[in-house]
Amino acid sequence: MKPVIFVLAYLILAPFVGALLDGIDRIVSARMQRRKGPSLMQPFYDLGKLFSKEMIAVNNVQLLLNLSYLVILMIAGSMLFAGADLLMVLFILSTADMFLIMAASSDSSPFANMGASREMLQMMAYEPLTLLVAVGFYLTTGSFQVSDFLTRDYSAVIWMPGLLFGFMFTTAIKFRKSPFDLSTSHHAHQEMVKGITTEMSGTTLAIMNIAEYYEMILLLGIFFLFFVNSTWWSWIVAFVVCALIFFMETLWDNVSARVKWKTLLYSCWVVTLVAGGVNILILMLIK
Amino acid sequence: MTMIPFLIGIPAVFALIFPFVRDQKARGVIVYTGAGVIMLTTVVFTARWIADGSQVMMLYPETETVDHLMSVGDIALMCLIIYMGAKYRRIVPILLSVAQTALLLYTEFTTEVAAGPHMVVDWFTILMFIIIAFIGGFICIYTVGYMKGYHSHHKDVQDRQPFFFSMLFLFLAAMFGLVLSQNMIWMYFFWEITSVISFLMIGYTRSEEAVNNSFCALWMNLLGGLGFAVAIAWMAKVSGTVQLQDVVSAGAMLPLMCLALAGLTKSAQLPFSTWLLGAMVAPTPSSALLHSATMVKAGVYLLLRISPAFSGNLVGIIVSSIGGFTFIMASMMAIAQNDGKKVLAFSTISNLGLIVGCAGIGAEETVWAAVFLMIFHSVSKSMLFQSVGATENTLGSRDIEDMHGLIIRVPKLAYIMGIGIAGMYLAPFGMLISKWVALKAFVDSGNFVLVLCIAYGSASTMFYWTKWLAKLLCYHIPRETVKDVTRKDEYVSMIFHAATMLLLCLLLPLVAVWVVNPIVQELFGNAKDVISMSVLTTMAIMLVSIFIVPAAMFFISRRSHRELVPIYMNGINEGDNRFFTNSFGEKEHLYLSNWYLRFEFGRRHLRIPSLIIAAAALVLGFCIVIGGAV
16 A cells, blocks of 8 residues: 555655755755745746647657656656666666657757757766666665665665765756756756757646656655665654755755766766775675 | 477578579579578477477487588588688688697597487577577578669679578578587587688678678687687597586586687677677678677577586686676777667677676576577667668668668668667666666676676667667658668568567566576576566566557647747758758758767777787686696
8 A cells, every 4th residue: 555655646746846846946046146036936837837838849759759758757756656676767767868868859959969969978977876876775675676675774875875975976967957967957048058958848848847857856765765764763864864965966056067078977987986886896795 | 309400401401502593583482481491390399399398308319420421511611711711811710720620520539428419409499499590580581682782782792692592591500500419519510610601601792801801700710619629629538528518517617718718709709809890791681690690699609508607616707707898898889880780780799798797607697687688689689780781772871870860761660770779778678677687696696897897888888779769760851862672571571570579578577487487497407586576567567668658648749739840050940950041141051960979989999908908808717727727
């Protein structure tokens, strides 16, 4: 019964929580820049506006691909919240991303294609670490099943601090935060215009945004798994730490500038090797 | 079983017919019949074997006459190599060939070996039969149409089709023999035949490049053959047996290392991957055959057969490290390629690297993953080569850049290519499931380096496939329309492959239970259930993600009304998404190119270091093993 509730809660609440977090993120960012910022509900207004717009598209397949992106992300998230195999979740997550890339490059648009290429590069940059995180959980808890992670007496983070650091580092890519926001940006006056979302508008863009909210909650769910254990108070700790991590990503977004792709790729791979790889090596030797 | 001589004999007989058939139509009919008969015999054989209770069968303990015939065959092959070597003034192949044949004949005539079965039929053999008969058979069917198109494009190449078809069928015959053999001397004979045939096929066009590449393939494979011969001689002298299973049970390091060398050369692992890349000068069907159903699969077949002996020793570590290293380096080098066939070749090398890595660990789970990878790789690689070949005949180029918007220009080929690419790396498809199992198995066996290799390697694999897929699906208005010259028989073959691919994904749990588990059981004596999820859940997820989601989204998105607008070009769009007004006010054509990271991942930078590292590992392994053995 419990998994069903979790999955339903995820499917129904994730977009709302995601949008709220986005609203908080905007306010916090604004305060860091000594602005007042928009209201908390601004992401909802934005979505409402996008849905109300007339349907304008560059071709007939983009909506289809974006919808597939959304649905497959929902499947990946549901599997995570149902307590399924973490590796499978990660693999399906990258398949979902593939649909986004296809949607962006479904037309010969120069900026959308550039964004899509950069998105592929970003995937190449973060993919090794996500796999290592799954391996780390396996070594720590003896299982790839998410449901088993929750029943241990200790939090996984004790055994995998390096992986947590690495995951925080690379998640900036997934959250589309500076310095790793190569494939798209919030402002259309930059060198890549809007990157992968250049040719998306109205409903299509709204769907992409909702999918990103689902993805955000999924990733925070994985962070959550680092801290949670069989005690009830660990859930509260995990919530607090997740909020803290989210704040740190926002902070990092505001204090750093976008890097070149080489820096992105090499830094992510080096962090993966040093923080993630060494952590895994130690785990393998101890366990 | 009385049918076994026919399995090897039928393709061989068909190979003998082709030189006498000059008429193109008649030849086509004979190829169709031949392929059909091969598939039919395989099906009948498999069905009868399963009906008999699918027991492991040991066959032919007494084979004096055939043994002598094989010695004659070995000598004939040596003479052929000497002749070709002399004709083109290459000394290395001659030396290698003479050395190994002499060693083998000397061993055969001076050493008494224990009698034993010469052939074995078990699940692994049956699986290889099916791959060889069906993938190989359909490649033969495809070749009929392809070669017509090929020779109308390449007028400068002499038409030697009868020879080509003979070689194709002979290859299948040799593969049947190879996977059946249990006696290593027999296996060696078929092994040498495949080396020589691939040499002859690569040299089909007789251009200078083709000759060079074919000799490169020859000497590398002969080096492996020499390893094979040394292993046989050692086993015969020291253990008094030439049975492959005795190599596993005896576990002596030197023969294992030598057989591993043979397997590594044949499956084109670093430092021997050059020959497979060079093999592309030949017409596409030969690449399809070499990469999917035969040749490289012979290498991994041998390694998987002896993989239980690799478990936890030095040879296993060397083999798995070379495999893992090849997996990551080849996938990185694939990023920098824009030639479709080159990408496919690198991806073959890289995927075989993963299989070899799995074989080198030699645990139940890794072998399970390796067998799975082998099945999926055969189907999708054969399909990809065929579709790239057909595209080349149609567009006149196999450059991935020229495939921009193939979905609009030649939709059927684009769909087939897309399914093939998806099969190579996307989530619900089998390759990924196998990677998942392999990763788990690497962790369980405590092999840290391989875990890193698979983590980084799958990331770079994803990059080069995705950009190709994106290129195919890019919508644009073509500059000129192209006429699809792909013939019916080519489509029959490609559609068969695509359908097999989709069915394999859907029936994945059943394939695991019915085919892969028995193989692991036979190799190790016990089998674990490796897929952790229940059969029905897995199937449901497959079904949902491959068929239902895209189909449902298709119908939902079709209902919405929308207005189509031109794309944004950062300059005035001239109206049809192809031209924009540039800063001089002139009309400029838009050209989009993929991203190849040539300066970072180019072959120029990575090839030499990776060759050196892999060769060093191999030499080091040999030194330690020989030092330990003497």
